[in-house]
Amino acid sequence: MQAPPVEIHDMTVAYHRKPVLWDIDLTLPKGRLIAVVGPNGAGKTTLIKAILGLVPLASGKVELYGQPFHRQRHLVGYVPQRESVDWDFPVTALDVVLMGTYGRLGWFRRAGAAERDTAMASLESVGMTRFADRQIRQLSGGQQQRVFLARALAQNAQIYFMDEPFSGVDAATEHATVSLLQELRSAGKTLLVVHHDLQTVREYFDHVILLNMRLVAAGPIETTFTDENLQATYGGRLTVLAEAAEAVRLGD
Amino acid sequence: MDLLALPPNLRVLLGTSLLGCVAGVIGSLAVLRRRSLTGDMVAHAAMPGLCLAYLVAYELGIGRDRPAYFLLLMSGAALTGLIGSALVTFLTRWTRTRQDAAIGIVLSTFFGAFVVLLSYIRYLPGAHVAGVDQYIFGQAATLLTADVWFIAGVLLVSIVTLAICFKELKTYSFDADFAHSLGWPTLSIDLGMMAALCLVTVVGLPLVGILMAGMIIIPCAAARFWTYRFGPLLVISGAIGAATGVFATLVSAEYFVRWFGFDPLAFGYNRKALPTGPVIILSGAAIFLASVLFAPRRGVLARLIALLRLRSRTATENLLRALYELGESQLPRLAPHQLEEIQQHRRWNRGQLTWALRRATWAGWIERNADAIQLTASGHQRAAEVTRIHRLWELFLISGARIAPDHVDRDADSIEHVLTPNIVGQLEAMLAESGRLPRTAATPPQSPHVLTGGNDPVGTLSPGGG
Structure with missing residues (x-):
């Protein structure tokens, strides 16, 4: 049997000694569109960053298709939060999307016609061909988000990690993004998407991870996205956990 | 070495223009990473190192005419410069000090230490303060041929590295997390960029002193008005840096007197050679101002x-x-x-x-x-x-x-x-x-509201004529 796309064992992540994620045990099924849902500070972004090795693990391990991440990088596409970069940076939309091809290209080699074709095709699938030569600052928020999406597409991955791709986008972009994500799922890709709008979770996704510093629940929408679980994720009972984390940070 | 010896004027010209170029290019990378003030900090933090190195040279009896003297001073500067950057990193990462505050603390503390050490040197019997304080604002005239070749070497290595790792540096500068997710050694890239910045700053100290900060920041800031592509930005930034070096050397040497028979910048005063370093910064600022005003699209005028x-x-x-x-x-x-x-x-x-x-x-x-x-x-x-x-x-x-x-x-x-x-x-x-468009699309649809003056029933319309 093939190993699952993502398998997390006993993972704990801490910033400055303050635990952000506690003892996460999680297995993601293949070919699903998975929402990561939870209140602010629940560790949704940290979950993605920990899987991608961007933040160190305090304990536990992460495996992608049964192997550690550093062996499976080529299978991964990543869409960071839009606010995480400087959109005044002197590059065009096409430049940014080309970056998606660099992982495969390897060190010191220059992007050629093949990479440009890949990048243009990615731009086309998010409807941004017209804006290829625009400086990224001259794009609207939704268009910038599409550029990030196109860059991940250019990575031609098996598993995509997307941090709030719907944040601050217009209705048209949201609609186009959802259909694109669903298309990718139909092609057998696994997508893990941090999502902040509870209203649309049921409509857009087929699998959900409810997170609030620890894993509250994970599973298919029908059985997992229940009022009871949402209450457990967003309700007050877990503030004890946050207080405990604070105590650890203060070190007493 | 004699074969490579350069006449003094050419030496200064090459030294300042090559330094301007390399500072513009390396500086761009720092500015794009929002590290503009790091160069400033390194320049100040390098100063006490100069004093300490001078004291060592004094104790060991190494005179100013020995190559070891220059090497010693540069190593001292580089050492405290690096300690300064390490301190900033340490302060921001392990205490609740923000980066701008940490830079301010390190910058002023190290410069304070420099001034204290300078006064100490002043009272040493037989020591020349001049040996050290020329580094505050630099003195291009004292440049040695070896310095020029060293700067040229730094520039060459920078350009080759940039050419080879162009896409890596571009990607890392734009989105470090993404570069990290591709498995690139982002920590090494970052350290490499910091080291290059320190090196360029220290190399520039004998020429322009603590004003190196300006040589690092200004060319990129000006170049941003002229392009929105990464590669051209680096090229333009380097060109602006080189141009300010050339210009400043021409102005501060007595070329004008030789060419025009008089000095157009003396304004009637008896002007000795202007200090090259400050003139480099002033001409850089002039280019920046011109870019702000006249750049296409982004400029004020446009x-x-x-x-x-x-x-x-x-x-x-x-x-x-x-x-x-x-x-x-x-x-x-x-x-x-x-x-x-x-x-x-x-x-x-x-x-x-x-x-x-x-x-x-x-x-x-x-x-x-x-x-x-x-x-x-x-x-x-x-x-x-x-x-x-x-x-x-x-x-x-x-x-x-x-x-x-x-x-x-x-x-x-x-x-x-x-x-x-x-x-x-x-x-x-x-x-x-929605059926609201009149069929004859070539003519305007009827106005959806009463026109203020157009439907005036009383004949303000002039009859015929015209």
Whole structure:
């Protein structure tokens, strides 16, 4: 049997000694569109960053298709939060999307016609061909988000990690993004998407991870996205956990 | 070594221009990573290292004429410079100090230490403060041939590294997390970029002193006005840096006297050679100012011109629409209208109306006979088009944005002049779908509100003539 796309064992992540994620045990099924849902500070972004090795693990391990991440990088596409970069940076939309091809290209080699074709095709699938030569600052928020999406597409991955791709986008972009994500799922890709709008979770996704510093629940929408679980994720009972984390940070 | 020896003037010229170039290129990487002030900090933090190295040289009896002296001073500068950057990293990462505050703390502390050490050196028997304090603002004239070759070497290595790792550096500078997710050694890239910045700063100290910060920041800041691509930015930034070096050397050496027979910059004073370092910074600042003012698109002048163009176009289109609306009831006949009528039809800014009349006449859209103004055939066509877009937009605002019909005229006014054909097409399609677009799309649809002056029943319309 093939190993699952993502398998997390006993993972704990801490910033400055303050635990952000506690003892996460999680297995993601293949070919699903998975929402990561939870209140602010629940560790949704940290979950993605920990899987991608961007933040160190305090304990536990992460495996992608049964192997550690550093062996499976080529299978991964990543869409960071839009606010995480400087959109005044002197590059065009096409430049940014080309970056998606660099992982495969390897060190010191220059992007050629093949990479440009890949990048243009990615731009086309998010409807941004017209804006290829625009400086990224001259794009609207939704268009910038599409550029990030196109860059991940250019990575031609098996598993995509997307941090709030719907944040601050217009209705048209949201609609186009959802259909694109669903298309990718139909092609057998696994997508893990941090999502902040509870209203649309049921409509857009087929699998959900409810997170609030620890894993509250994970599973298919029908059985997992229940009022009871949402209450457990967003309700007050877990503030004890946050207080405990604070105590650890203060070190007493 | 003798083969490579350079005449003094050429030495200074090469030294400053090569330094300007490498500072511009390496500085760009730092500025794009939002590390503008790191260069400033390194320059200041390097100063006490110079003093310490000088003291070591003093104790060991190494004179200024020995190459070891120069090497020792540079190593001392590099050492405290690196300690300074390490301290900033440490302070921001392990204490709750923000980066700007940490840079300020380190910068002033190290410079304070420098001044204290300098006064200590001053009272040493037989020591020359001049051996150290020339580094505060630099002294290009004391540059050695070996320095020039060293700077050239640093530039060469920087350019080769950039050429080889271009896409890596670009990607890392834009989005470090993404670069990290690709498995690139981001920590090493970061350390490498910091080390390059320290190296360039320290190498520049003998020439421009603590003003190295300006050489690192200014070229990139100016270059950003001229391009929005990463590669060209580095090239332009390097060119600006080199140009300031060349210019400053020409100005501060006595070339002008030799070329023109007099010194145009002396202004009647007896001017000795100007300090090269400060002049480099001043000429860099001049280039920056020129970029702010005159750069295409981003420059102040270009934006001013664009604004005036839009104003002029708006005024002219408003005039054409006013004329169209005034004569709409008598179409297809084109009748002249009095200036007074036009003035009453809508609120005009006087200068705008005069300008619009002049521009429309010049474009052949109106004919003017004293105060009687009439649309020409081409003017009528243009006016109909302008009015059509105005009314399409109004209809959309009423049906789509639910703005009250009596407010819609003013709201439409501010937007309609910038609508692209693409948007107009979409508007038409949208209105046609809801059955609100008149079938003869070439003529404007009926106005959705009462026209203020156009439907005036009393005959302010002048009879015939024109």
